Structures are given as C-alpha cells and as structure tokens.
Amino acid sequence: MSVTTPRTQAPQTASRSISGFLSARPVWLVGVLATLAGAVVTEVFALVSRAAGVPMEAAGPGAKEAAEIPVGGFFGGVVFWSVAGVVLAVALARWARRPARTFTVTTVALTALSLAGPAVAPHTATSTQIVLAASHVVAVAVIVPMLARRLAHVQR
Template identity: 85%
Template sequence: MSVSTPQIQATRTESRSTARLLLTGPVWLVGVLAALAGAVVTEAFALATRAAGVPMEAAGPGATEAAEIPVGGFFGGVVFWSVAGIVLAVALARWAERPARTFTVTTVALTALSLAGPAVAPHTATSTQIVLAASHVVAAAVIVPLLARRLSHGQR
C-alpha cells in the first residue's frame, strides 16, 4: 500500500492536467506554451554562454560592424519566429493528412536552413556564430516535439 501526502497527490493531479492540456488542448495554445518554454530555455542558454565569456555581438547582412545582442534578445527572437511555427501547426492540424509528420519534417528543414544565417554573419566572432546556431537548435528541440506530439493526437 502506498501512502502519499495531499501535496504529492495535488502535484500528480497538476502534472496529469498539464500533460492532458499538451496532448489535447487547442493547437494554438500548445504552440504558445511551447514557444514560451523554448524562449526561456534559449535565453537561459544564451545567458550561460554570455557568462562563460562568449561575446554577444553580431552583425546582419550589410552591416559595417557588429552590435550587441541585448539580454532578452534570444527570448524575443524565439517568440517572434515561433508565431510562424504556430500558424503552420494550426494550418496543418486543419488541412494535412498527417499533420505531425508534415510539421516535423518542415520545421526540421527550416531549422537546418536557419543555421545559414549565423554561419555567414559578418563581423561576428566564430564563438558567437556557434552560439547563435546552437540557439536555433535549442529552441527547435523544445518547441518542435511539443507541437508535433500535440498534432499526433488529432482533435484538430
């Protein structure tokens, strides 16, 4: 016989409720939650690399010098680009025959394509380019599985 406290039982109930939401909640809501989780994890990754001494200065195409990436910049970037992923997930949930597979293949391809940006960033230290590319992978590693799992459970 197992004995558990009310606090442990409440935690288990909350955990089941969260899991149920992530499996059966509206695709857009799961997408928003996944985007926020991905943004937090990616910003934490960026803060850790910043603390380790990686310069957080990058330049975009056509820039003559690198500019500092502000604290919160990774969070904002992930949230901004996640909107496109959420729209894609909602559309696939509605119209695709195999939405989870289509979403996963598409987003993995887009993530791979996004690695070109940091690779060619002018006036940017190689260490920063590596962190920028890794941050794309970190964000995708959090967001894509959560949305794909939701899409695999039907109920568009």
C-alpha cells in the same frame, strides 16, 4: 476485486501527465506554451554563454560592424519566429493528412536552413556564431516536440 481492496494504479509520470494535458488543449494554445518554454530555455542558454565569456555581438548582412545582442534578444527572437511555426501547426492540424509528421519534417528543414544565417554573419566571432546556431537548435528541441505531440492527437 472487492470493494475493500484498494486498486493500485501505476503512478503517472510527469511527462505523461503533461502530454495528456497538452493533447486536450487547442493547437494554438500548445503553440503559445511551447513558444514561451522554448524562448525561456533559449534565453537561459544565451545567458549562460554570455557568462562563459562568449561575446554577444553579431552583424547582419551588409552591416559594417557587429552590434550587441541585448539580454532578452534571444527570447524575443524565438517568440517572433515561432509565430510562423504556430500558424503552420494550426493550418496543418486543419488540412494536413499527417499533421505531426508534416510539421516535424518542415520545421527541421527550416531550422537547417536557418543555420546558414549565423554561419555567414559578418564581423561576428566564431564563438558567437556557434552560440547563435546552437540557440536555433535549442529552441527547436523544446518547441517542435511539444507541438508535434499535440498534432499527433488531431482528430479527423
């Protein structure tokens, strides 16, 4: 190739450039970014459901009646529970033989268990139970792949 001939490079896709950006960052930072992304997407999902007429009232075990889920409640819930996921990811990055696989299997199993909560929520409309369960899946669909992709690049 001569000096005057321009080199052609395949354009980077957004996915590849984001993946490259994330693979060079600490696991905890990718966890924080994934958590924020998951929380925003889940809150938007909840707001769209609310706008579609789904009643955002749910009751916990032992409650006499349902209480309103406030705007921002889904965001806060995702952030709260994701802290444990980020801690798990950091620990697996340090000690697991196959951190990405272990993280993915563990989080999918925990998500499956978490679906029991909305399913048995007393005094809660079925449509709300469905939105609550779906919101778990939405959050995981955003957060877990980002962290698993980062964990796949752990250097031993």
